[in-house]
Amino acid sequence: MKGNRICRLLGIRYPIVQAPMNWITGADLVAAVSNAGGLGTLGPNAGADTITSDVDETAERLRRQIRKVKSLTDKPFSVNFLIGYEKWDMSEVGRRFSQRCIEVALEEGIPVATTSVGPPQVYTRLLKEAGVKVLHAVSTAAQAQKAEKAGVDAVICEGYEGGGHKALTELTTMSIVPMVADAVKIPILAAGGIADARGLVAALALGADGVHMGTRFIATHESDAHPNVKQAVIQSRDDCTVTVNKYLVAGRDLRNRFTTKYPEMMAQGTSVEGLFQHPMYRALVRGDVDDGEIPCGQSAGTIDQIVSAAEVIESIMQETRAVMKRLEARMPSNHS
Numbered sequence: 001m002k003g004n005r006i007c008r009l010l011g012i013r014y015p016i017v018q019a020p021m022n023w024i025t026g027a028d029l030v031a032a033v034s035n036a037g038g039l040g041t042l043g044p045n046a047g048a049d050t051i052t053s054d055v056d057e058t059a060e061r062l063r064r065q066i067r068k069v070k071s072l073t074d075k076p077f078s079v080n081f082l083i084g085y086e087k088w089d090m091s092e093v094g095r096r097f098s099q100r101c102i103e104v105a106l107e108e109g110i111p112v113a114t115t116s117v118g119p120p121q122v123y124t125r126l127l128k129e130a131g132v133k134v135l136h137a138v139s140t141a142a143q144a145q146k147a148e149k150a151g152v153d154a155v156i157c158e159g160y161e162g163g164g165h166k167a168l169t170e171l172t173t174m175s176i177v178p179m180v181a182d183a184v185k186i187p188i189l190a191a192g193g194i195a196d197a198r199g200l201v202a203a204l205a206l207g208a209d210g211v212h213m214g215t216r217f218i219a220t221h222e223s224d225a226h227p228n229v230k231q232a233v234i235q236s237r238d239d240c241t242v243t244v245n246k247y248l249v250a251g252r253d254l255r256n257r258f259t260t261k262y263p264e265m266m267a268q269g270t271s272v273e274g275l276f277q278h279p280m281y282r283a284l285v286r287g288d289v290d291d292g293e294i295p296c297g298q299s300a301g302t303i304d305q306i307v308s309a310a311e312v313i314e315s316i317m318q319e320t321r322a323v324m325k326r327l328e329a330r331m332p333s334n335h336s
């Protein structure tokens with residue numbers, strides 16, 4: 001993959017980025033991915049098993065995780081910062097968290113930042129001036145152009161198949177990646193529905209330079225997901241996920257009692273946090289797979305084993321050639 005732009009940009013061997021996932025992408029997973037030749041990403045609440053609403057404690061937790069990653073690998077890795085939208089009631093609070101976490105991350109000298117859930121211009125310049133490479137998550141071609149203008153190094157195209165919070169535009173990976181490839185010059189990572197070599201080859205064919213995978217890494221030995229969650233992912237089938245409407249975004253989750261009750265509660269104007277106390281924490285950390293929220297992408301239906309992060313990456317890279325050969329064999333023979 002010598003000619004691969006994402007590998008060159010990030011200083012990695014393979015164009016596979018482990019996506020940030022709230023609560024479950026801590027230092028062990030991140031270092032395992034980076035040591036295997038991909039790029040690991042610390043997510044929000046990385047390594048934590050208790051909830052805190054204290055800004056400084058959150059940032060110091062992140063500092064400890066960054067130091068742990070550095071003790072486990074000398075390879076590049078990323079840290080996710082949730083920017084926060086102006087429209088959100090919580091944006092002021094959210095910005096206090098992201099601002100302080102970025103300060104700490106810069107003190108610790110991180111090589112790459114993944115910014116998401118907010119406008120790219122808020123932190124890009126600060127990060128770039130500190131020599132940090134910036135990957136920014138987008139859901140439309142217009143957002144990708146805005147991110148390119150703001151100076152980010154690469155965009156992550158988030159398709160609707162993916163797990164976690166998705167844009168209400170509902171653009172799937174198949175649709176958004178080529179549109180973004182036509183709209184910007186910077187490298188592109190395809191995200192959503194990609195879990196194996198077939199997905200990597202398809203993403204490259206659509207115009208991406210690499211992939212950004214979340215759901216596949218939930219079911220790895222190194223992820224911090226509760227064992228019940230890993231089991232739920234490997235047991236799930238093709239119709240296992242559903243999106244729940246969260247006003248400004250949709251959340252793609254594994255279907256359970258939480259996703260069934262959620263729309264009713266929203267219609268009644270009930271506070272979800274009130275009825276389901278910290279629903280993601282409840283599932284991902286405490287293992288309540290019935291009443292907790294399990295963000296999860298549609299690719300879960302293809303995942304049937306818990307393996308190591310290195311096995312995920314190695315198997316994708318090993319199978320890529322075979323997938324390409326099959327592709328070649330399927331091309332109509334009379335086509336020059």
Ligand SMILES: Cc1cc2nc3c(=O)[nH]c(=O)nc-3n(C[C@H](O)[C@H](O)[C@H](O)COP(=O)(O)O)c2cc1C
Pocket residue numbers: 019020021022043044080115116117137158161162163164165191192193194212213214215216294295296297298299
């Ligand atoms: C459990 C879970 C938690 C997530 N949390 C975050 C997050 O905190 N920040 C973020 O930018 N994206 C988050 N995402 C989205 C992922 O970073 C990624 O873009 C998505 O998982 C890609 O699609 P896939 O799940 O089909 O691989 C989350 C996804 C999952 C499945």
